[in-house]
Amino acid sequence: MMMSLGPYASFIVTSYAAAALVVVILIGWIALDYRSQTERLRELDRSGVTRRSGRSATDTP
Amino acid sequence: MTLIDLANPTRFLALTARVLPWLAAATVVLLAIGLYQSAVAPDDYQQGATVKIMFIHVPNAWLSMFVWGVMSIASLGTLVWRHPLADVAAKAAAPIGAAFTFLALLTGSLWGRPMWGTYWEWDARLTSVLILFLMYLGLMALWRAVDDPSRAARAAAVLTLVGAINLPIIKFSVDWWNTLHQPASVMRMGGSALDKSFLIPLLVMAIAFTLLFVTLHLAAMRNEILRRRVRSLQMMQASRVAFSDTGSRQGNASKEAGAA
Numbered sequence: 585m586m587m588s589l590g591p592y593a594s595f596i597v598t599s600y601a602a603a604a605l606v607v608v609i610l611i612g613w614i615a616l617d618y619r620s621q622t623e624r625l626r627e628l629d630r631s632g633v634t635r636r637s638g639r640s641a642t643d644t645p
Numbered sequence: 646m647t648l649i650d651l652a653n654p655t656r657f658l659a660l661t662a663r664v665l666p667w668l669a670a671a672t673v674v675l676l677a678i679g680l681y682q683s684a685v686a687p688d689d690y691q692q693g694a695t696v697k698i699m700f701i702h703v704p705n706a707w708l709s710m711f712v713w714g715v716m717s718i719a720s721l722g723t724l725v726w727r728h729p730l731a732d733v734a735a736k737a738a739a740p741i742g743a744a745f746t747f748l749a750l751l752t753g754s755l756w757g758r759p760m761w762g763t764y765w766e767w768d769a770r771l772t773s774v775l776i777l778f779l780m781y782l783g784l785m786a787l788w789r790a791v792d793d794p795s796r797a798a799r800a801a802a803v804l805t806l807v808g809a810i811n812l813p814i815i816k817f818s819v820d821w822w823n824t825l826h827q828p829a830s831v832m833r834m835g836g837s838a839l840d841k842s843f844l845i846p847l848l849v850m851a852i853a854f855t856l857l858f859v860t861l862h863l864a865a866m867r868n869e870i871l872r873r874r875v876r877s878l879q880m881m882q883a884s885r886v887a888f889s890d891t892g893s894r895q896g897n898a899s900k901e902a903g904a905a
C-alpha cells in the first residue's frame with residue numbers, strides 16, 4: 585500500500601525526520617556520556633583510587 | 646522498594662540496570678505500533694494528510710510541560726526533603742525536556758505553515774512555549790555555571806519552581822486569550838473532540854514518547870550519578886596527592902634543619 589501525503593508531503597516528512605534526528609542525538613549523547621563516565625571510573629580504578637566504602641570505583645551493584 | 650530506598654545511589658543504579666532494557670524494549674514496540682497507526686490513519690477532512698504531524702507534535706508538546714512538572718517535583722525534593730537523588734533527577738531531565746520542547750515548536754511550525762499560512766505567530770500559546778524552551782536552556786546554563794553540584798542544585802530548584810508558573814499559562818493560554826492556536830481537543834471537559842481514528846494513534850504515540858522520556862531520564866540519571874562519583878574520586882585523589890606532597894616537604898624541611 586502506497587501512502588499518499590498530498591501537497592504538503594515535505595512538511596510531514598521533515599517533521600518526522602526532525603523528530604527522529606533529535607531522538608537519535610539524545611540517545612547517542614546519553615550513550616556516549618555513559619561510556620565516557622565508565623571509562624573515567626576505570627582510569628581512577630587503575631590508578632588505585634577507591635571509594636570511601638572501600639569498593640572499587642567501577643563497582644556498580 | 647520505597648522512595649527512601651532509592652535515596653541510595655548504588656541501589657538506584659542496581660534498579661536502572663534491571664529496568665532499562667525492559668523500558669527500552671517497550672518504548673521501541675510502542676513507537677513502532679504508534680508510527681504504523683499514524684501512517685495508516687485517514688486524512689482529516691480539513692487538514693488533509695498534515696494531521697499526521699499532530700501525532701508527533703502533540704506528544705512532544707505534552708512532554709515539554711510534563712518534564713518541567715517532573716523537574717518541579719524533583720526541585721521540591723531538593724529544597725524540602727533534601728532527597729539525594731532529587732537534584733540528579735532535575736538536572737538529568739532538563740536537556741531531554743529542552744529537546745521535546747524544541748520538537749514541539751518545530752513540528753508545530755511545520756504544521757502551521759500549510760494550515761495557518763505562517764511558520765510563526767506571536768500568540769499566547771506559541772510564545773509561552775518558546776519561553777518554556779528558553780527557561781530549559783537557562784536552567785542547563787545555570788547547572789554548567791556552578792561547579793559545586795549541591796549549590797547549583799538549590800539555585801536550579803528555585804528557578805525551576807518559579808518557572809512552573811508558566812505551566813498553567815501554557816495550558817490555559819488558549820482559553821484566556823484569543824489565540825490562533827486551537828483550544829484543547831483531547832483533555833477537556835465533556836471528553837475528547839477527536840474521532841477514534843485520530844485519538845488512538847495519538848494516545849499510543851503519547852504513551853510511547855512518555856516511555857521514551859522515562860527510559861532516557863533513567864539513563865541520564867545513571868550517567869549523572871557516575872559523573873558525581875568520578876568528581877568525588879578525583880577530589881579524593883587530589884587531596885591525597887596534596888597530603889603526600891606536604892608530608893614529603895615537611896620531611897625534607899626537618900632533614901635540612903637537622904643538617905644545619
